[in-house]
Amino acid sequence: MSAALGRHLVALAVGLVFGAGLLVSGMTQPAKVLAFLDVTGSWDPSLMFVMASAIPVYAVVYRLALRRPRPLLSDAFVLPSRSGLDARLIGGAALFGIGWGLSGYCPGPAVVSLASGALDVVVFVAMTALGMWLAARCERPRARS
Amino acid sequence: MDVASLWRAIFGGALIGLAAALLLWANGRVVGVSGLLGGVLAPARGDVSWRAVALLGLVLAGIAGALVAPEHISSSPRPLGLLALAGLLVGIGTRLGNGCTSGHGVCGISRLSARSIVATAIFMSSGMLTVFVLRRLGAAP
Numbered sequence: 001m002s003a004a005l006g007r008h009l010v011a012l013a014v015g016l017v018f019g020a021g022l023l024v025s026g027m028t029q030p031a032k033v034l035a036f037l038d039v040t041g042s043w044d045p046s047l048m049f050v051m052a053s054a055i056p057v058y059a060v061v062y063r064l065a066l067r068r069p070r071p072l073l074s075d076a077f078v079l080p081s082r083s084g085l086d087a088r089l090i091g092g093a094a095l096f097g098i099g100w101g102l103s104g105y106c107p108g109p110a111v112v113s114l115a116s117g118a119l120d121v122v123v124f125v126a127m128t129a130l131g132m133w134l135a136a137r138c139e140r141p142r143a144r145s
Numbered sequence: 146m147d148v149a150s151l152w153r154a155i156f157g158g159a160l161i162g163l164a165a166a167l168l169l170w171a172n173g174r175v176v177g178v179s180g181l182l183g184g185v186l187a188p189a190r191g192d193v194s195w196r197a198v199a200l201l202g203l204v205l206a207g208i209a210g211a212l213v214a215p216e217h218i219s220s221s222p223r224p225l226g227l228l229a230l231a232g233l234l235v236g237i238g239t240r241l242g243n244g245c246t247s248g249h250g251v252c253g254i255s256r257l258s259a260r261s262i263v264a265t266a267i268f269m270s271s272g273m274l275t276v277f278v279l280r281r282l283g284a285a286p
Contacts, residue, residue, distance in 0.1 A: 077173040
């Protein structure tokens with residue numbers, strides 16, 4: 001089996017397991033997500049434990065993985081290189097949070113929920129794609145200069 | 146909050162952490178769903194195909210979930226116009242902010258990235274504030 005095929009099979013497995021995790025945890029139920037964000041109302045803190053459980057698992061494997069000379073199926077680890085805070089990060093995160101609070105959807109659960117074929121999630125994901133495309137279009141001229 | 150949903154959150158979170166860990170261990174990549182989407186829709190450089198396959202895996206998980214346990218996928222209680230606006234903000238925001246709940250919230254915090262810790266604190270706060278404002282305007286969450 002070639003390494004490229006292996007990497008694609010891994011990506012498929014990652015999507016399946018990640019999606020299963022989102023389904024099991026309750027993240028694909030927008031009303032539950034909104035109840036998690038509703039701290040002054042009938043707050044449902046259970047979704048906090050999704051992050052609280054995912055982070056230690058990933059944190060341990062991350063440190064073990066980076067001790068190895070290279071990943072199993074590729075030549076090098078590709079990690080985010082940006083550091084430092086800027087207005088783009090802060091403004092972008094604030095806008096994302098507003099969209100999350102308006103809908104109860106973030107990108108992962110929305111993509112998984114596409115399987116339901118419901119109009120609301122199809123519209124949400126289409127508009128997310130449009131937003132990404134618009135933001136990328138606005139970025140490009142600046143990146144060129 | 147009932148005990149069952151607490152255990153489901155913990156188990157589901159562990160699966161999410163394991164999936165992200167597998168991608169790092171085998172492929173050397175960091176995962177975030179907005180990064181997968183953005184990398185397919187508006188690629189800055191190559192690497193489109195593995196992201197498309199990972200997105201396919203997410204959708205296939207959804208199809209399996211819809212067949213086996215349809216109660217785990219529900220629609221948003223919010224009206225369609227608001228969802229359209231929300232989708233647009235999520236798209237613009239995750240692209241500008243370089244990540245969402247998975248990339249910043251899980252992978253970034255695990256790496257102790259200052260950018261991800263700040264981004265997560267901000268989107269959690271603005272999400273909570275948005276729900277609060279909508280509640281004051283009379284929308285049930």
